[in-house]
Amino acid sequence: MIGLGTVGVGVVRLLEQERHLALKKIAVRDLKKERGVALPCELTASVPEIIEDPEIEIVIEVMGGEQPALDFIRRAIERRKHVVTANKELLAKHGPELFALARDNGVAIFFEASVAGGIPLISTIHKGLEANRISAVIGILNGTTNFILSRMEEEGESYQSALARAQKLGFAEADPTNDVDGHDVAYKLSILSALAHGRFVRPESIYRQGIRKVSAADIAQAREFGYRVKLVGMTCLADPDSAGGALSVRVHPMLVPLSHPLAAVSGSNNGILVRGHAVGEITMVGPGAGQMPTASAVVGDAINLASALALPDFASYFQPEIDPTWAATAEPGDFRCPFYLNLSVSDVPGVIGQIGTIFGNHDISIQSIIQRGVQDRGASVIILTQAVLDSNMASALAELQQRDFLLEIVNAMRIFQPEAIHAP
Numbered sequence: 001m002i003g004l005g006t007v008g009v010g011v012v013r014l015l016e017q018e019r020h021l022a023l024k025k026i027a028v029r030d031l032k033k034e035r036g037v038a039l040p041c042e043l044t045a046s047v048p049e050i051i052e053d054p055e056i057e058i059v060i061e062v063m064g065g066e067q068p069a070l071d072f073i074r075r076a077i078e079r080r081k082h083v084v085t086a087n088k089e090l091l092a093k094h095g096p097e098l099f100a101l102a103r104d105n106g107v108a109i110f111f112e113a114s115v116a117g118g119i120p121l122i123s124t125i126h127k128g129l130e131a132n133r134i135s136a137v138i139g140i141l142n143g144t145t146n147f148i149l150s151r152m153e154e155e156g157e158s159y160q161s162a163l164a165r166a167q168k169l170g171f172a173e174a175d176p177t178n179d180v181d182g183h184d185v186a187y188k189l190s191i192l193s194a195l196a197h198g199r200f201v202r203p204e205s206i207y208r209q210g211i212r213k214v215s216a217a218d219i220a221q222a223r224e225f226g227y228r229v230k231l232v233g234m235t236c237l238a239d240p241d242s243a244g245g246a247l248s249v250r251v252h253p254m255l256v257p258l259s260h261p262l263a264a265v266s267g268s269n270n271g272i273l274v275r276g277h278a279v280g281e282i283t284m285v286g287p288g289a290g291q292m293p294t295a296s297a298v299v300g301d302a303i304n305l306a307s308a309l310a311l312p313d314f315a316s317y318f319q320p321e322i323d324p325t326w327a328a329t330a331e332p333g334d335f336r337c338p339f340y341l342n343l344s345v346s347d348v349p350g351v352i353g354q355i356g357t358i359f360g361n362h363d364i365s366i367q368s369i370i371q372r373g374v375q376d377r378g379a380s381v382i383i384l385t386q387a388v389l390d391s392n393m394a395s396a397l398a399e400l401q402q403r404d405f406l407l408e409i410v411n412a413m414r415i416f417q418p419e420a421i422h423a424p
Helices: 006-015 047-051 069-078 088-105 121-128 143-155 159-168 183-197 216-225 291-308 351-361 390-400
Strands: 025-027 042-044 058-061 082-085 134-140 227-237 247-257 269-276 280-287 339-345 366-371 379-385 406-415
Touching (some): 006 291, 025 047, 042 047, 047 069, 058 069, 058 291, 069 088, 082 088, 082 291, 121 269, 143 227, 143 269, 183 247, 216 227, 216 339, 216 406, 351 379, 351 390
Parallel strands (some): 025 042, 058 082, 247 406
Antiparallel strands (some): 134 227, 227 247, 269 280, 339 379, 339 406, 366 379
């Protein structure tokens, strides 16, 4: 095993209960650091010592980060060792290369722990739904942001207060950028795109918007309308009738109807919806991160690998059908859904009419509009629209910003409309 941090310690604890698997060596940076667990094998500061060991058949990578993990995994595959990894960033950025290299060398990469932690999502899509043409994978894929948004709704906390709570409990890092700005979900969507649609998506090609602008007032307002705010990631066929075509891949806050299963996913849990042409729609909910759920996925992969080692050419069975080229992505502006808008405007006659005219000029139909109490800085106008193209909404908001009556676009969030996302 390479790495012995939080997840690595969990792996050691679980492997203590496995009679058919043995850790031979663990590579760490600091040999003197106290680990808080009884070690079953020797530690080494030399990763090559592990990779070059002819007796070691499986290399578990739980060190995280892009480098030097990428070089270590490349070398392990070239030495014909099977790899188990929880490294979503690495796979999202270098998946096409690594899976092609594994295929060339007759080995397998197992990566259940890279997405949704304790939920067996990867194996479900890869093998459990193999008979299906999957049109969409949609869900709450980051436990940190879900915890923050849940605290803001349940306790009425501000974003900053809920973030501080998440950091204190260990759900969020000291620098929460990866989580709250959507990078973590983008990495996971790249991996899910490879499994569901056969190609990885470059993380930088994924439309991404985080939760920093979501306020407790927005969450309360959404609840009043019958919605709950969630950070939703999705990868869908842009054209459901064209397998192998462009993908619509995006992550952003959305107002999810309270009646939908994803709205009930609370705390640090993840919830994922998968659509297949034969099975219809299935939803999986569970812990998406944490020491033991992630370690459970890692050790589960190692057990599956170990069980198959005696079989001839077993690796090809476990190798997913992934194209070595990157997927094409649809234009973000082509996505269509309703919107929730929170506008701060001057309290002057004719404002509502001007907003309506601007929206009409951009083919935006208003479902409801509410003006809240007038304050020193003006009035608050809350708008729900019918389904609209992202590009049309962007143009309308740009025109609004040129008008003197607009003080601020406090927030603009999309509304989750399940029936509008391509069905199989």
